[in-house]
Amino acid sequence: MTTTPGTLYIISAPSGAGKTSLVKALLQTDIDLSLSISYTSRQPRPEEMDGRDYHFVTRQVFEQKLQEDEFLESAELYGNFYGTSKKWINETMMSGRDILLEIDSQGARQVRAVFPVAVGIFVLPPSLEVLEMRLRHRAQDSLEAISRRLAAAREELSHAGGYNYIIINDKLDRALQDLKCIIQAERLKTAKQLVRHHGLLAQLTRTSVL
Ligand code: 5GP
DSSP: OOOOOOOEEEEEOOTTSSHHHHHHHHHHHOTTEEEOOOEEOSOOOTTOOBTTTBEEOOHHHHHHHHHTTOEEEEEEETTEEEEEEHHHHHHHHHTTOEEEEEOOHHHHHHHHHHOTTOEEEEEEOSOHHHHHHHHHTOTTSOHHHHHHHHHHHHHHHTTGGGSSEEEEOSSHHHHHHHHHHHHHHHHTOHHHHHHHTHHHHHHHHSOOOO
């Protein structure tokens, strides 16, 4: 078996589509997939941990990193900055591991400009009512933050057509199964398999001496 560069998966969704739970469940079952930990200038929520959920930095530190061209992509969302480490992506990809980027559609567009073969997956809530309900049940965000996120969700939804796959997150188990199917199919693509199993193919196509 030979190592091929890892595949870059981009997963986007409006806030409240259940993307984070879906990604968490996926990472527990797929040991070949690494999640990119973004940098953000947003304040950590009570249950969040630095280095696990995000690299939490000040606005000033973020802007410095931006100036030094450390981000593969970045975006300003709800008044905070978010960005993906270029160095981490390049190193992880070259090690052959697959990478998951949990980023918004602005970031996805920037990543696709650099890696056109990145696989885009958009997660949709099953209905507007469910989306609203999920946003309102988020105790950690203020009412003002919730209504801002609802307006932003509508905007984000308009970009779903630019992705390779769309998953409807009605039931978590079903959505997780869909996500696993996409990743499995990508791993079985001929271009990947030919490199990964070139020894096997060479053996199977060698003229038999019998
Ligand atoms: P939250 O503040 O709820 O954790 O995330 C808000 C939004 O920022 C989500 O849509 C999430 O996908 C997006 N996001 C998180 N990290 C990044 C990043 O590094 N780049 C971009 N463009 N978006 C990000």
